[in-house]
Amino acid sequence: MKKNELAQVEAVFVSVDPERDSPKKLAAYTKFFSPSIIGVTGTPRQIARVAKQFGAVYRKVKNPSGKGYLISHSANTYVIAPDGTLNTIFPDATPPRRVEPPSSRVPLVRVLPACGLPLTRVSC
Secondary structure, three states: OOHHHHHOOOOOOOEEOOOOOHHHHHHHHHHOOOOOOEEOOOOHHHHHHHHHHHHOOOEEEEOOOOOEEEEOOOOEEEOOOOOOOOOEEEEOOOOOOOOOOOOOOOOOOOOOOOOOOOEEEEEO
């Protein structure tokens, strides 16, 4: 992406495991990828509402090792327009060359969650 296009993007990582993903852990995790990524989490109910809105799926599963649990989840990238509408879904492992900015008619990501849930924002 060009610098001016990138300036329009706000990357948001939504944790679906608030039991283990404290704000401190989430901030460290997102910072590993980029200091500009915003990490958010919330209550299980809030997360379920956001996931449902965007078609994301997740569930807690027993760890085969017998220790604790794992979270099985979809891993898509969602492009959300400033008005909160879903513009595009890129499946996990989409090659960078296939990720093109939407047309100039649809500005890039600015709002998440679109439903206005009071998720906890963790800035890196």
